[in-house]
Amino acid sequence: MRFLLVEDNQQLAAAILDRLSLDGHVVDYAGDLDTADSFTSTTDYDLILLDIMLPDGDGRSFLEQQRSAGSNTPIIVLTARSEVSDRVGALDLGADDYIPKPFDFSELEARCRAVLRRHSGTSTNDKRFGNVALDALAGTLCVGDTTVTLRNRELRLIEVFFASPGQIISKSKLVDRLFSYDEEVSENAIEVYVGRLRKHLATSDVAIETVRGLGYRLAVP
Amino acid sequence: MSIFRAGTGSIRRRLTLQLLASAALLAVVLFVIVFNFARQIGAESQDRVLAASAASILEATAVQSGEIVIDIPYFAFSMLDNANDDRVFYQIAQDGEVLTGYDDLQTARGPGSAPNFATVAFRGEVLRVVTQTRRLSSDGRPVNVTVTVGQTRDAQAEVLNRISRMAVALGIGFFVVSALLAILAGRVTAESLSRLAASVSRRGPEDLRPVVADVPAEMRPLVRSLNAMIARLSGAFNRTEDFIAEAAHRVRTPLATVRAHAENTLRRVDREENRDSLREMIRAIDESSRAAGQLLDHAMVSLRVDQLELHPVDLHSLTRELADKLAPVAEMRDMDIRLNRMAGAEVMGDAILIQNALRNVLENAIKYSPADTAIDIDLQVRDHRAYVSIRDQGPGFRPGEASTLTGRFTRGENAAGTIGSGLGLTIADEVARAHNGQIEMTNNTEGPGACVTLSFPLR
Numbered sequence: 001m002r003f004l005l006v007e008d009n010q011q012l013a014a015a016i017l018d019r020l021s022l023d024g025h026v027v028d029y030a031g032d033l034d035t036a037d038s039f040t041s042t043t044d045y046d047l048i049l050l051d052i053m054l055p056d057g058d059g060r061s062f063l064e065q066q067r068s069a070g071s072n073t074p075i076i077v078l079t080a081r082s083e084v085s086d087r088v089g090a091l092d093l094g095a096d097d098y099i100p101k102p103f104d105f106s107e108l109e110a111r112c113r114a115v116l117r118r119h120s121g122t123s124t125n126d127k128r129f130g131n132v133a134l135d136a137l138a139g140t141l142c143v144g145d146t147t148v149t150l151r152n153r154e155l156r157l158i159e160v161f162f163a164s165p166g167q168i169i170s171k172s173k174l175v176d177r178l179f180s181y182d183e184e185v186s187e188n189a190i191e192v193y194v195g196r197l198r199k200h201l202a203t204s205d206v207a208i209e210t211v212r213g214l215g216y217r218l219a220v221p
Numbered sequence: 222m223s224i225f226r227a228g229t230g231s232i233r234r235r236l237t238l239q240l241l242a243s244a245a246l247l248a249v250v251l252f253v254i255v256f257n258f259a260r261q262i263g264a265e266s267q268d269r270v271l272a273a274s275a276a277s278i279l280e281a282t283a284v285q286s287g288e289i290v291i292d293i294p295y296f297a298f299s300m301l302d303n304a305n306d307d308r309v310f311y312q313i314a315q316d317g318e319v320l321t322g323y324d325d326l327q328t329a330r331g332p333g334s335a336p337n338f339a340t341v342a343f344r345g346e347v348l349r350v351v352t353q354t355r356r357l358s359s360d361g362r363p364v365n366v367t368v369t370v371g372q373t374r375d376a377q378a379e380v381l382n383r384i385s386r387m388a389v390a391l392g393i394g395f396f397v398v399s400a401l402l403a404i405l406a407g408r409v410t411a412e413s414l415s416r417l418a419a420s421v422s423r424r425g426p427e428d429l430r431p432v433v434a435d436v437p438a439e440m441r442p443l444v445r446s447l448n449a450m451i452a453r454l455s456g457a458f459n460r461t462e463d464f465i466a467e468a469a470h471r472v473r474t475p476l477a478t479v480r481a482h483a484e485n486t487l488r489r490v491d492r493e494e495n496r497d498s499l500r501e502m503i504r505a506i507d508e509s510s511r512a513a514g515q516l517l518d519h520a521m522v523s524l525r526v527d528q529l530e531l532h533p534v535d536l537h538s539l540t541r542e543l544a545d546k547l548a549p550v551a552e553m554r555d556m557d558i559r560l561n562r563m564a565g566a567e568v569m570g571d572a573i574l575i576q577n578a579l580r581n582v583l584e585n586a587i588k589y590s591p592a593d594t595a596i597d598i599d600l601q602v603r604d605h606r607a608y609v610s611i612r613d614q615g616p617g618f619r620p621g622e623a624s625t626l627t628g629r630f631t632r633g634e635n636a637a638g639t640i641g642s643g644l645g646l647t648i649a650d651e652v653a654r655a656h657n658g659q660i661e662m663t664n665n666t667e668g669p670g671a672c673v674t675l676s677f678p679l680r
Contacts, residue, residue, distance in 0.1 A: 009475075009477075009478060011478045012478040012481060015482045015484075015485055016481060019481065019485050022485070053466075053470050080469045080473040080477075081466050082514060082518050082521070084522055084525065084574065084577050100514065101473040102473060102477030102480040102481070102506060104480075104484075106553055107549065110549040113549070114548065114552075151593075152552040152555050153553075153555050170491070172493060172496055176487055176496070176500070181500055181504050182639055
């Protein structure tokens with residue numbers, strides 16, 4: 001997917017860019033509204049992440065301008081403020097969602113997904129391995145002729161596997177991707193979700209293998 | 222407690238009373254003037270007739286062969302006739318010796334031959350008399366003939382009576398008209414004041430625009446200083462809001478940077494010790510950012526509560542919207558937010574505050590419940606109140622603990638291990654109370670979990 005990130009804090013922007021690229025997205029970065037304007041006039045984005053306080057103006061004016069120009073590209077506002085501190089809420093101006101800083105990447109991901117799902121319904125680029133197709137946006141998994149809707153953690157887990165097929169992924173990393181940092185979870189908790197995925201994938205061409213002492217690996221045809 | 226010190230009364234009443242007093246005074250003065258003028262005119266006309274009568278008698282006085290001959294003309298007395306049958310007395314004297322008439326009639330003395338007037342008592346009556354002297358010549362000697370004509374004053378008193386009655390009526394009429402005008406003036410003056418007051422008090426607490434009102438020139442300084450104060454007030458509010466927004470920005474942006482980097486690093490690092498310290502870092506960041514966020518929210522909520530602006534709020538769609546907003550967060554923990562019995566309810570309040578209060582409760586429910594459970598939201602209407610209850614399947618409240626949790630920085634015993642600021646329920650409670658609402662915290666009767674209910678009076 002193609003993202004536009006409008007954020008004036010370079011270190012934060014770098015971290016977000018890093019993360020989005022890690023997840024396989026293409027991201028353009030604008031440090032101010034002017035640059036953002038020139039990007040949006042030449043490129044169509046799947047989603048825009050927009051900061052509110054920018055050096056050359058208020059992100060909300062960009063938002064208004066986009067909406068009045070007829071653009072319906074989903075926009076998620078990244079804000080250091082909260083709703084109660086804004087007299088005019090970003091949502092009222094046409095933002096699809098907002099997420100307060102600092103944010104959990106998983107939450108950002110979940111919100112992006114929700115917004116995109118509301119917007120287009122299904123993703124255009126399903127991930128396929130053999131007879132398995134994953135629609136990450138709709139959260140559905142197709143195995144042969146049967147389609148199941150995945151729970152959120154199942155979806156995030158299978159996304160981790162589908163993103164790096166054949167690689168060994170440690171339980172610890174999976175825990176960090178699935179649980180929030182203030183949850184006391186043992187690594188065994190992962191086994192529950194791996195078990196559920198295996199059930200969904202029982203008749204498929206792929207399998208989640210246990211690599212003793214190291215973690216799991218997605219075996220693909 | 223009244224903010225006014227011992228009142229200085231009402232402008233309207235004072236103005237009206239002052240105008241009434243001056244109207245009464247003017248009415249009395251008017252009466253006195255009219256009365257005196259009438260009396261003077263009356264007296265003058267009687268004097269003129271008396272003088273004419275005396276003159277006509279003197280005119281008819283002649284000396285015939287050394288004798289004074291007076292042929293009193295008929296009209297000398299008929300001109301004094303009137304409807305009141307005023308009685309007429311006369312005296313004719315020659316050099317102080319009474320020739321004819323009433324010899325005990327007092328004369329009006331005075332110098333010269335011009336008629337002299339006097340008001341005298343005569344046989345129990347009050348008379349107006351005129352005395353005029355004519356010098357005749359008898360056998361070469363001068364003879365002074367003095368004529369005195371007196372008349373009772375019944376007709377004049379009668380006329381005066383009539384005129385004074387009219388003057389009283391005039392005075393009263395004048396007073397009544399002035400009183401009406403005074404009341405009207407009082408009302409008009411008070412109206413421009415109360416119009417100004419209304420235009421100030423009608424505006425909502427967030428409306429800090431300058432007052433623009435058509436006011437009399439005398440009130441302009443008041444409006445000017447009112448506007449100066451509004452400007453200072455809105456400046457102070459804006460500075461506070463800007464400060465809060467700026468503080469939030471300054472605190473949370475670097476925290477976001479550190480957190481994002483830490484999370485990215487965590488994805489790349491394999492060594493378990495490093496991973497542990499990164500997790501600790503993220504936890505600490507979450508804790509401080511949660512605290513900072515809630516502190517700033519709390520400050521902002523208090524500010525908004527202080528200048529609470531009431532609008533009709535559709536509680537039903539507000540609750541639905543909130544559930545939608547938090548659905549992605551709940552989903553991350555495989556939790557469902559279920560909207561069950563959702564009645565329609567409209568309350569008066571600040572939608573953003575009410576949603577923030579509910580949001581704090583719902584976020585708690587999501588945070589403190591185990592994964593794979595559901596949160597149930599109901600919106601019910603009873604006894605003219607709307608009740609939004611949020612039930613989770615978490616550990617619930619410890620006995621006796623619920624009532625303490627609305628205190629600042631108080632956290633339940635079951636909250637250990639979960640990041641929180643201890644301000645969420647404080648905010649919810651503050652918002653509820655500002656809207657004449659209530660927050661009630663109980664445990665579910667069926668099954669485990671907490672049930673937090675916010676109630677607001679219906680619109």
